[in-house]
Amino acid sequence: MPSLLMAQTATLTGTVRDARQPVPFASVAVRGTTLGTTADASGHFVLREVPPGTVVLQISAVGYSTLSKEVNVTESQTLELPLTLTATPAALNEVVVTGVSRATEIRRSPVPIATLSRREISLNANTNVIDAAVRGIPGLSAVTTGPNVSKPFIRGLGYNRVLTLYNGLRQEGQQWGDEHGVEVDGYDIERVEVVKGPASLLYGSDAVAGVVNLLPALPSGPEGRVGGEVLNEYQTNNGLIGNSLGLNYQKNGFQTSFRASHRLAHDYRNRVDGLVYNTGFRELTLTGMAGVRKSWGESHWYLTLYDNQQEIPDGSRDSLSRRFTRQVGEGVNDDIKNRPLVQDNELNDYAIAPLHQRIRHYRVFTKTRLLLGGGELHLLLGAQQNNREEYNHPTVPAQAGLALRLNTFTYDVRYHLPTWQGLGISLGSNGMGQQNRHQNATDFPIPNYDLLDAGGFMLLKKPLGKLELSGGLRYDTRLVTWSGFYVAPNTETGFEGQASAGTVGAKLQFPSFRKQYNGVSASLGGSYAASDKLTFRANLARGYRAPNIPEIGSNGLDPGAHIVYLGNREFTPEFSWQQDMGVLWHSATLDASVEVFHNYVQNFIYQGRLLGPDGQPVVIVPGNVTYQFQQSAARLYGLEASLNWRPAALPWLAFNNNLAFVNGQNADAARQREEGDAARYLPLIPPLRTRHELRATLPATDGRLRATYLRTTLDVSARQDRFYALDNTETATAGYALVGLGAGTTWTSRTGRPVAQLFVQVDNLFDTAYQAHLNRLKYFEYHAGSATGRSGIYNPGRNVSVKLVVPF
Template sequence: MKTYILVFLFVCAITGTTAQNIISGTITSATDSQPIVANIYFPQLEKGTISSVDGNFRITNIPDGTFTIVYSALGFASFSERINFSENASVEKNIILSESAVEMEEVIVSTPFHKLQRDNVMKVERISTDDLSKQGTVTLAEGITNIAGVSSISTGVGIGKPVIRGLSANRVLTYTQGVRLENQQFGDEHGLGVNEAGIESVEVIKGPASLLYGSDALGGVLYLNPENFAPENSVEGDVNSSYYSNTLGFSNNVGARASSENWKFLTRAAYVTHSDYETGEGENVTNSRFNEFDLKAGTRFQTEKLKSTLRYNYNRSNIGIPEEIGEQSNNKQPLFPFQEIDNHVISWENNFYFTNSSLDIKTGYTINTRKEFELEEEEERPAIALLNDEGIPPALEMRLKTLSYDVKYNLPQIGNFETIVGIQGIYQTNENSGEEILIPDATTTDFGILATTHYHLETLDIQAGIRYDIRSIESDEARDPMDSEFIPALDRNFNSFNAAFGVKKDLTKALVARVNLASGFRAPNLAELTSNGVHEGTNRYEIGNPDLENEQNFQADVSLEFRNEHFELFANGFYNSISNYIFITPNGEIIDDNNVFDYVQDDARLYGGELGLHIHPHPLDWLHIESSFENVRGTLKADDSNLPLIPANTLRNTLRVEFNQYKRLKDIYSFIGLESTFQQNDNSPFETPTDGYSLLSAGVGGTFDFEKTALTLRVSGNNLTDKTYVSHLSRLKQDGIPNIGRNIVLNARVAF
């Protein structure tokens, strides 16, 4: 607490600066010189404005230094430049934007230098939650599977965990509000713990990101960008509601944002409820129902020398654990067994701006409480009602507390070099309260130090970096030493040195090539090191291995992108070599009617890539034809046997029609899509092959503009042919339970 008080006093002490750098100007179209309503934004400062209807804009209180500014508007090519501000400068800019059929480019936040995607050395995929809403996805985990190379391990529709190029769980790190989301992600049987309401966009780094994020980013990063604050001196609000026909579900959220010159506030609350989902065969999957409440709030104080942002997110999920197609019901309260999961995320980010340099300090505190409730005998009453009546204690209760910090110093730019140095770390405790023990009480400590630099020329960008990490894990013994399920105490230390190097080259005005080489690591998690008992969510008796070593990988990525006024084409390829890959394998024994699985290690490799095409023939800029194909293969090097949970090859084709405005109606769109998933015969020894299937989807929507109020209406449908299918990554596959059938989604949003 003393530390926070000192930081607060320091913040207050430096806010009396008198620098008043200003930028102003106009935004016009290159085609007809007409003014444009455009976004003008400083990514590093997170400060910007929207030009007026006559194209004029003005931004004040800009600190001394050199910053990138981005000008963007729907239907126009984004433009960025670096501008130096000093000594109360008043900069005048008259910007001319060229029309483009390509979607408006956004700034990538998950990489350190906050570049537009085309300027980034590392290829990062980005999708807005507004686009997810158009597609009619039920959850955030389901929505991101529309990104090529991203899949999801699912348990019904309420539980999903991201898979990036065949790697998942602790190999994929999730960031929210700029801090690590630690929610016992080693388990397949619970979801992200974040609702999409209050999330602006999702960025996905496909490949080792240990240089930027340390352990657990060996397979990639899922970066959730929080909702932006309102523009200066404005007040905004909105109400959103969706209905899902398959689950008779509802999703409702309401938000409000207010902003003055220095202070900004926002808040958003959401409630989601779903009944059991219905398969293509017309049967409800018993206890696949779930409910979720989510609250987000934030405040920011900003001057020309300081930006201080405090955010909070609380999420409670009650999720049924489906096991069979049994009782047919539309009840929305989970039955036994079910989970109750609470997530608290507090983040505090302070950015200090000096002349030509800056200091970024992020601290985060997360509390994840996971409870599982079970009953031996059958109960007809919903589980929540029974708990309220009889106060049944949880069979499993784990509380994970994580304090994280991330300090980065942006050095003064030297020539064309931008350089960042920093330290990161976490202090984490896990405590058990229930009768069952999945992992023991433990303390984990991380510390990492890094340096990365970016070299920019007109047609060439180079980025490189190095990092060193230390992780310490100490756990208590669990259960009686005479018990066969006794877990001894553990004291292990892990360390790793990692590096990354990447080049982006503009081969021509239309053709861009990227090559990235990176290493990553992951220290074994507690489940892998200490398990000794039945993992109820997987119906396995798991035995950990306290002698496991770091997973260490090296990945090579190559990508080519071509774009002109008529079409875009991309091709990505990767090869990922992993030393000491950790996996579970049956040892042939049976304990308590459960097969016994051991955690073992062997070298592995994953390889594959993605291809994509986007046709937008000029002058028919309203027409979009998109196609993408993704492939990944994973094998053990020793015997070339297949790794488990590798996604099947997938081909997606979409036809979209978009119009910017027609009288009072704007952002008009419609689409029809076909997703074809191929047979997965490259299964591991304890998996079964999965048949291929094709799913048809469609949607239409638009926004009615009533001056100060906007009404958005959308209708979308997934699996329109009511296909009966089973995903290879479904955890219900072993029970022969199909995935969700036809689902029609109605969405309405009022913004004011």
């Protein structure tokens, strides 16, 4: 029962229950703000510093539908709140903040948005947080290079077209590279929100395909007591060992948290290749936060440190035995066909091989929300540094081939004006400054560069009965500059190195460059609640993306990717026109949705192999292919659908299904005539994919076990015949089906407090041999044919994961 304890702000108290008993550790929050708390083991909560007026409480817990309750907070009233939750989740009622001007329910957003909770992440065996999101969100896929390197793609578009955020801060870490992933601690992520479609309106360039926002948890639990968890994980396929310690504390509005995580793994295994050489990794992350939450708003400071040593596979092997071989020489001294065999002890070793990359990422930022002038001011300021080194010289293991240091300073300011006659108005601006510099390196695929980026926007939202309209406009500008970049032989290293123009033997690899890019983004859409169960929504958006640095400036070898990239300084920005339409049905027993989209992209930039006058592929660096960026028109269309059924007669049973399909085609008629049918489709388009899950969650009893579940999953990927076939850049990929089994439970104390959570998952139960179409290792092959008839490297085989979480 809430009561008003202060004249200017209120303290709300109450107990969260289900039909039988209190719900421990339920989350209670005020919609549209970051005010929130967590109930204790008996379901009792205290929510302080609530401003007077009409607020909407959002009450949620794992395994229950989210409850929204409107409360009129005044000095003179005491309100009775029946905070009773209903079992089983209902994702369409979840409140999101990514991709919309204010907090809103997923089904009322005209822009397609999907979410994934930490509970769902924990159910699966993942080696990184992007793979976890891919499993749970249709329309999201990933280009992979081994088990710990995944780059998100949304509806067939990725790299600098998808903006990855960490708690709202854009992630900047050489996104153009193929061979490293997102520098975030997956154990620290409480929730993933994904915008599917142009989000340029809110974030500017690089969000033309969508946004992946990785949200860490804020402190929870009783005030004045240190809480947290210990997490341990083991996976059999690559021997992954993961350990994480999380701590949090809050009292009188002060909040702080800390997490330290460490993971290591040796080479992964499949039944075609055995143990795949040089796919192990070792990763350490530290995350700290301190902040305050008061009646005037809140402010939080974050500091993260990420250190990853990631081995670099190249796929070389003996042509007859198909055993992997190891590079020991360089240049003319590297006889690829007669490299020594890798020994078995090297494949099972947790030690990092000499040929590897090391990525260190440091991030500090602050998020502030102020109640100002009847509205809300949101401010985010951040700085981050990404150090990327690739050690690819077997004769000089300590010499980095690639060594880049990227410094990025980011700002984001937004003001949500007071609602006027139902009209919500948001104004904002965000941008960044970047400086990217080569360190002591021998390979220079891109120039040193400086970048300045800024944009401003206005968003409007207006409810008209059952119809809710929203739209906005944005303008962006980006300035990219670099000076002439010279390389010359370095007598100390024996390789080429960065040099001044007057150095003997110096050659100009990157002529100086200065160019400004500008773009306008816009969006108009709406949702119509035909009933409390049925919602229609549609959106039209114009997206903008400035060319990234490799696309305009690359001229060299990316050693980890084994590709020589050549850019085009004359490229113009990409502009997309995307139409989205969706139908959503939501009831106590059935959630269903169908989302269709069409996206036409002007000046689409993609990679194609460079051919010589004889029509044969150009080889600039032996053992590496040469790609040149090209620009054309492109068209993408497809759909996502889901059907989640919870039969009323069997409330403990859930049958979840989803489907995603995208077709990407070259829309330039002239280029089609020039290059033929082989260039009809775009590269890196995922095949038709479906996922099915049958989950049984045992009803709660008076015993010590809670949330006990059994599940079986089926992931099906269809054959991909629609691929970029020009110059054998891609090949067809066979379809496959993967079966998984899982089980888990929560052990509680006599008072109902969780003591330990256990998750067991078996993936690829039948050890199916398969190659995902977006797996880059599929093309890591040195021989025209093989004794087995199989080419390239296959995806991981059967994997058993055991995860234990002990909260305290």
